[in-house]
Amino acid sequence: MAFLDARTLPLDETSAARLESRGLRMELIDTSDAARFGAWLRADNRGFYEGAIDDTAMPAIQEALGYRRSTAVVDPSAPDPTAPVATVSSWVADLTVSEGRGLDAWAISAVTVSPTHSGRGIARAMLEGELRTASAAGIPLATLTVSEATLYGRYGFGPAAMTADWTIRRARAKWTGPVPSGRIDVLTPVEWRERIEALHSRVRRQEPGHIDAWGRRWDQLAGLTNEEPEKARQLLAAGYTDEQGELRGLMIYRVDHRGGDYSQHRLTIDMLTTETDDAAAALWRLAVTMPLVDEIQAPMRRLDEPVRWQIADYRAVTLEPRDNLWLRILDVPAVLTSRRYDTNGSVTLRVTDPLGYAEGTWQLDVDAAGEASVTPVDPADDATSSQTRIELGIGELSSVFLGGVSVDTLARAGRIEGSAEAVRQADAVFRSAAEPWLPFWF
Ligand SMILES: CC(C)(COP(=O)(O)OP(=O)(O)OC[C@H]1O[C@@H](n2cnc3c(N)ncnc32)[C@H](O)[C@@H]1OP(=O)(O)O)[C@@H](O)C(=O)NCCC(=O)NCCS
Structure with missing residues (x-):
């Protein structure tokens, strides 16, 4: 559009x-x-x-x-x-x-x-x-995105992409992952700002859940808005360039002294944007091997990232997960046909929507190429039965749409109803191999 x-x-x-x-x-x-x-x-x-x-x-x-x-x-x-x-x-x-x-x-x-x-x-x-x-x-x-998770369910929103604040205890996080062959360069926050939009515009198309950011959000991250001068003064940045000379990753971060021993600095990764696994490994490695740092904080990361398997001790990482991106479907056919699905199959959805937009029974068919079509089922000849359909509220449908929230989990939680076979089929169709993720709030 x-x-x-x-x-x-x-x-x-x-x-x-x-x-x-x-x-x-x-x-x-x-x-x-x-x-x-x-x-x-x-x-x-x-x-x-x-x-x-x-x-x-x-x-x-x-x-x-x-x-x-x-x-x-x-x-x-x-x-x-x-x-x-x-x-x-x-x-x-x-x-x-x-x-x-x-x-x-x-x-x-x-x-x-x-x-x-x-x-x-x-x-x-x-x-x-x-x-x-x-x-x-x-x-x-x-x-x-929400300040409180209890506010928006009543309007039909459901959480669809989660995030986690990561804390890594440096002493236990010896790097055991690969050492990518590209190069890392130190950048100024201004140089980070000059490069981030182009990189992010490519990265955000790789995974569900991302939205386009706006100039002020980048300016804030780069400390250019003069809102938090102390924080801005501490900002550092780095970029990863692959062997072909392409910039594939950017990190903007701060290191602050925490008193006591001079080795007890905290490194906070304000944003880590990577286009390839190599870029992620290279920039995480930079953080994990930073001298005089004993704790790394990385807010708003994915729940699952390879770095956890690239350090010696799985328990060096603690995660504080929470919901981040909330969705509210208004037009069921337009939304469900917009994404590509990893698994083919058919699902019948009986959706309740107190505000009416999505109310009804919908047949979702996904072909072998992962393309969907959606057909409304006329209530007059709705012959679907609870054996073949799942029944859910608009908030639950909005939650499962991107494939990061499991139909099976919501069914076991009593928030989606249907036979075991209907739930299994719906779970397989909606599930996405890529974890939906949004690295900021708005
Ligand atoms: C949250 C806030 C917007 C609510 O505004 P409000 O005009 O008092 O809300 P309303 O009177 O329209 O209430 C709407 C519904 O939300 C519920 N509600 C209000 N505040 C709530 C809260 N803090 N937590 C959970 N539910 C809340 C009400 O009970 C009401 O429910 P109902 O319509 O289903 O009966 C307001 O308190 C606020 O500005 N808070 C600080 C900023 C903020 O958190 N904004 C949300 C950003 S994501």
């Missing part, structure tokens, strides 16, 4: 009317209006306790985030009737659904409601409005 500017879509009238009846007004913010967009950004920052934005930083933030659709709720009875009491933003992101394939996804961020106005249904009105707007514009699924 051609790029859609989410800002051009109209305000959702249903949610606007619902909030109006509660004495509140929902508005689209003109992001070229510096005063109003500035107030919106400050309200968003307050919602996440991110501290005040100072006037000198504001123009660059507005420039960087102005492309997003920014919605505010204001309270006309407040002393400042133009000050947002709630915020939400959205844009069309490019989600990798399987190797080499992308799908337009309605990315939602900046969901905040001032504590002065919480518990009045504002978040619900905003979220339902976002889903209606996306669906009306033909965007087949919505996506977000």
Whole structure:
């Protein structure tokens, strides 16, 4: 689909009317209006306790985030009737659904409601409005990352890609993996910034779960936004170039002193982006063999990475896993036919969706080439039986779509129903060899 500017879509009238009846007004913010967009950004920052934005930083933030659709709720009875009491933003992101394939996804961020106005249904009105707007514009699924895992299931979202914060105890992590034959070069954060977008645009197409990043996210990682000067001062970077001279991996990291013995530094990998196994081995090896370091932290990695088998002691690594990318399918045929599947077969899905978008029975057929077709089953002649179909909510379908959450596990958890054979078949069809993963939040 051609790029859609989410800002051009109209305000959702249903949610606007619902909030109006509660004495509140929902508005689209003109992001070229510096005063109003500035107030919106400050309200968003307050919602996440991110501290005040100072006037000198504001123009660059507005420039960087102005492309997003920014919605505010204001309270006309407040002393400042133009000050947002709630915020939400959205844009069309490019989600990798399987190797080499992308799908337009309605990315939602900046969901905040001032504590002065919480518990009045504002978040619900905003979220339902976002889903209606996306669906009306033909965007087949919505996506977000969450502050709390209990917030979004009620709107039909399910966690689809997990992540883990890794801690490696250096003393136990002797490198036993390969020593790739390319070269590693030290880079400045600015050089890392100059190279990361091109590398990431290739890497993000390799694995499901990635979305395209935006310039400000890279600037923040490179310490160029002046938001955390202490952290920026410590940033170091390295790149891996293969024997053919192609840049295949980039790492940006920090080493901080932890007091006491001078050998007790902590190395934090802020981002490790690799296109080949060699690049990953080379840059992990650099981290694991770094002098004067006794602990390595690597936030937001995959649950499963070869590095665990490239060090002497499996127990040198501890993982703190959690959900990261959440999806909400709006258009079942468009979404299920967008990815390539590793296994052929047929699955009948009876889906319940309290908001209606995905409700119904759907026949998913995957051919030998891994291409899918989806046929709605007319309720009038739905002859499928619980022997041949699985029954699941839209959140569960959204969770299993990328192939990282197992149908079998959700069935054993009582969240998907069906005969053992129907569950086995569905599990085999949805499962993906590549672990869905998104290395940042949004
Ligand atoms: C979370 C937040 C957006 C909720 O806003 P709100 O307007 O008070 O929410 P609503 O009144 O519309 O409630 C919507 C639903 O969420 C539930 N809910 C609200 N806060 C919740 C919380 N912290 N945890 C779990 N459920 C919550 C409500 O019970 C309600 O459920 P129901 O509609 O099924 O009955 C708001 O508290 C906030 O801004 N928090 C800080 C920023 C944040 O965490 N944002 C989410 C970013 S991913």
